[in-house]
Amino acid sequence: MTPTNQHTSHHGEGGHHSGHAHGGHHEHVDRGQAEILDLDAEVLGEHMASIIAWLPLESEPRQIVDLGCGTGAGTFALLERFPDAHVTAVDTSAGYLQLLREKACARGVERRVRTVQADLDTDDWPDLGTPDLVWASASMHHMADPDRALTSVRELLAPGGLFAVVELAGFPRFLPADAPESRPGLEERAHAAADGFHAEHVPHRGADWGPMLTAAGFTVEDERTITVRIEGARSETVGRYAYGGLRRIRGVAAPALGPEDLAALDELLDTDSPNSLLRRDDLTVRTERTVWAARRA
Numbered sequence: 001m002t003p004t005n006q007h008t009s010h011h012g013e014g015g016h017h018s019g020h021a022h023g024g025h026h027e028h029v030d031r032g033q034a035e036i037l038d039l040d041a042e043v044l045g046e047h048m049a050s051i052i053a054w055l056p057l058e059s060e061p062r063q064i065v066d067l068g069c070g071t072g073a074g075t076f077a078l079l080e081r082f083p084d085a086h087v088t089a090v091d092t093s094a095g096y097l098q099l100l101r102e103k104a105c106a107r108g109v110e111r112r113v114r115t116v117q118a119d120l121d122t123d124d125w126p127d128l129g130t131p132d133l134v135w136a137s138a139s140m141h142h143m144a145d146p147d148r149a150l151t152s153v154r155e156l157l158a159p160g161g162l163f164a165v166v167e168l169a170g171f172p173r174f175l176p177a178d179a180p181e182s183r184p185g186l187e188e189r190a191h192a193a194a195d196g197f198h199a200e201h202v203p204h205r206g207a208d209w210g211p212m213l214t215a216a217g218f219t220v221e222d223e224r225t226i227t228v229r230i231e232g233a234r235s236e237t238v239g240r241y242a243y244g245g246l247r248r249i250r251g252v253a254a255p256a257l258g259p260e261d262l263a264a265l266d267e268l269l270d271t272d273s274p275n276s277l278l279r280r281d282d283l284t285v286r287t288e289r290t291v292w293a294a295r296r297a
């Protein structure tokens, strides 16, 4: 197959889709969000690989579509696991797709990746081939109308093909419950303060995708939740991941946080402060991922 870097329809992007960007190759890409996606891929890489290995596939997939691929966490894990496969990586963000293509070149797999810029919230999806595996990690909850998107995936899949939906209930936690010393429990309160924003803007995050998949005409073959706990005491990557994540939570939580909590959060996020998050040696990554493996009947 000849690889192409195809750019297709690019419709309006609800403002809640953080990381979205407008325009062509020279658009602004949200570097902070792109970095978090990359750190996420690095920190959770082993877990993603085990999810892929667990998928109840009937044969090795040759044509894979990665929906809402971001900077390629799933794309590259899938390419590694299935050396004969090609991946069509789809996202609204031209900036993410550009980063993904750069990585594909750096890894020497550019001939096995096609990027497609498209808004999956629209009815008219571009031609994505006839995949035998569709992968969507942390992207389905962004859809304005998930039922419609699931139906489009069913129509897209080859008969007997598999749809893997990987979802999360929330962003990872990093701090011990008694931290920071001045405001114990701050991290949970910051997340609680951000909940209102998420309920309004990403209401499908944390949803049970099983019944929705069944209603869209899939047979849910299996479902699995993995609990992740990674000790980060001496990991610079975990420090940066925690820092990037909490900085984004601060962005949405600030209006609903009390002044003492906000000040303590700002101290954690002040890289010059002796109390900076980056100086702590007690960070752990604690999160969960649930995967639904659904077959096109």
Ligand SMILES: C[S@@+](CC[C@H](N)C(=O)[O-])C[C@H]1O[C@@H](n2cnc3c(N)ncnc32)[C@H](O)[C@@H]1O
Pocket (backbone or CB within 6 Å): 017, 019, 020, 037, 040, 041, 067, 068, 069, 070, 071, 072, 073, 074, 090, 091, 092, 093, 096, 118, 119, 120, 121, 136, 137, 138, 139, 142, 143
């Ligand atoms: C949380 S990121 C996950 C990225 C990647 N799948 C991963 O696991 O790292 C969600 C991605 O979905 C994309 N996205 C959100 N809404 C979309 C839409 N309507 N159409 C296409 N992509 C969308 C975002 O641009 C973003 O890259």
